[in-house]
Amino acid sequence: MKIIDVEAIWLRVPSFGEPCEWGEDAFLVKVHTDTGLIGIGESDSAPAVLKALVETPSSHSTSRGLREVLLGENPLDIDRLWRKMYDESSYMGRRGAAIHAISAIDIALWDIASQHYGVPIHTLLGGKVRDGIAAYGTFIPKDSPGDNAKLVEGLLQSGFTSLKLGGGLFGADPDHDHEVMRVVRETAGDDVDLAIDLVYQWKNYRYAKTQCERMAQFGLNWIEEPLPSDDHQGLRRLAETSGTRISGGEGLSTVAEFSEFIRETRPDIIQPDITRCGGISEIRKIHDVATRYSTELVPHGFSTGILMAATVQFLASIPGGELIEFSQSTSPLSLDLVTNPITLENGKVMVRDAPGLGIELDEELISKYRVEMTLGA
Numbered sequence: 001m002k003i004i005d006v007e008a009i010w011l012r013v014p015s016f017g018e019p020c021e022w023g024e025d026a027f028l029v030k031v032h033t034d035t036g037l038i039g040i041g042e043s044d045s046a047p048a049v050l051k052a053l054v055e056t057p058s059s060h061s062t063s064r065g066l067r068e069v070l071l072g073e074n075p076l077d078i079d080r081l082w083r084k085m086y087d088e089s090s091y092m093g094r095r096g097a098a099i100h101a102i103s104a105i106d107i108a109l110w111d112i113a114s115q116h117y118g119v120p121i122h123t124l125l126g127g128k129v130r131d132g133i134a135a136y137g138t139f140i141p142k143d144s145p146g147d148n149a150k151l152v153e154g155l156l157q158s159g160f161t162s163l164k165l166g167g168g169l170f171g172a173d174p175d176h177d178h179e180v181m182r183v184v185r186e187t188a189g190d191d192v193d194l195a196i197d198l199v200y201q202w203k204n205y206r207y208a209k210t211q212c213e214r215m216a217q218f219g220l221n222w223i224e225e226p227l228p229s230d231d232h233q234g235l236r237r238l239a240e241t242s243g244t245r246i247s248g249g250e251g252l253s254t255v256a257e258f259s260e261f262i263r264e265t266r267p268d269i270i271q272p273d274i275t276r277c278g279g280i281s282e283i284r285k286i287h288d289v290a291t292r293y294s295t296e297l298v299p300h301g302f303s304t305g306i307l308m309a310a311t312v313q314f315l316a317s318i319p320g321g322e323l324i325e326f327s328q329s330t331s332p333l334s335l336d337l338v339t340n341p342i343t344l345e346n347g348k349v350m351v352r353d354a355p356g357l358g359i360e361l362d363e364e365l366i367s368k369y370r371v372e373m374t375l376g377a
């Protein structure tokens with residue numbers, strides 16, 4: 001079997017100039033083979049940048065477009081191809097966007113291999129250890145604190161027993177945040193797990209420590225990204241002194257970057273995004289490191305049903321894969337791109353046993369939102 005094309009697909013719902021905060025753009029790849037098998041992958045990143053990384057003509061041996069790197073190769077050689085992509089894009093890659101693009105391709109290669117061998121991806125990953133994964137719902141709180149009661153009631157009715165909030169106005173004003181949390185905790189009751197995501201807005205250790213102490217009364221499950229990911233010393237001190245579990249890492253890529261982050265900051269939880277960290281292949285290595293540092297892995301996931309399907313297959317295969325993020329985005333790309341999405345059942349997502357990612361794409365929706373961009377045009 002040979003790879004005959006790597007199709008880089010950029011989807012976008014809002015007009016240009018409008019932000020895509022809620023999964024309203026997406027980057028997909030389809031890896032085509034000479035047998036007719038097609039692998040699907042995605043990355044939650046900047047689609048135009050990733051499209052360029054796939055399609056760019058080669059400059060020299062360490063600045064090659066990923067499509068050129070893969071053409072003619074056997075898609076079943078997943079590890080070898082991962083290293084080839086990494087090495088041959090290393091001048092513009094090694095971290096960040098190039099690894100995001102490699103992540104999408106890696107997921108597509110696992111999709112192909114799984115279909116080729118006729119077994120689920122979780123079988124190729126060593127075997128399924130669970131049939132269902134508890135899901136937590138992520139939402140952006142309403143600006144007016146009182147409006148969050150109705151929102152939370154709706155989420156509880158959907159079956160969630162674990163929630164996380166962040167984004168919007170949250171994080172900028174401690175008094176406002178306190179009021180939001182008071183409403184959310186009162187509505188949710190004491191039995192629901194609550195976490196907050198600061199998206200680095202607490203800026204320095206001293207400030208963050210004070211806010212952690214103020215939030216302690218709400219009994220938080222974790223506090224996510226209180227400080228920038230590169231503030232290793234601040235994060236480490238917070239992990240040691242805050243009394244609440246600290247999490248982070250959704251923007252990091254490669255086992256190298258995660259290893260340093262884990263060693264230096266000692267987080268309780270890391271949150272690699274399977275579509276950014278290096279794909280299924282790399283998140284397995286990241287998990288191995290995490291287990292040696294008493295660090296839980298609760299993946300980030302806030303994009304389409306492709307990300308969800310890949311994340312479920314990975315979590316199904318690891319002993320600690322007991323919690324998954326479940327986006328509350330209302331974007332058509334989140335809701336409708338995959339026509340047979342994994343859904344919530346009694347607060348859990350169930351693990352599928354079909355070969356491949358087991359998803360079908362809405363090709364009409366892809367045509368509707370596809371952005372055509374040709375290099376050099």
Ligand SMILES: [Mg+2]
Binds near residue numbers: 250
């Ligand atoms: Mg986050």
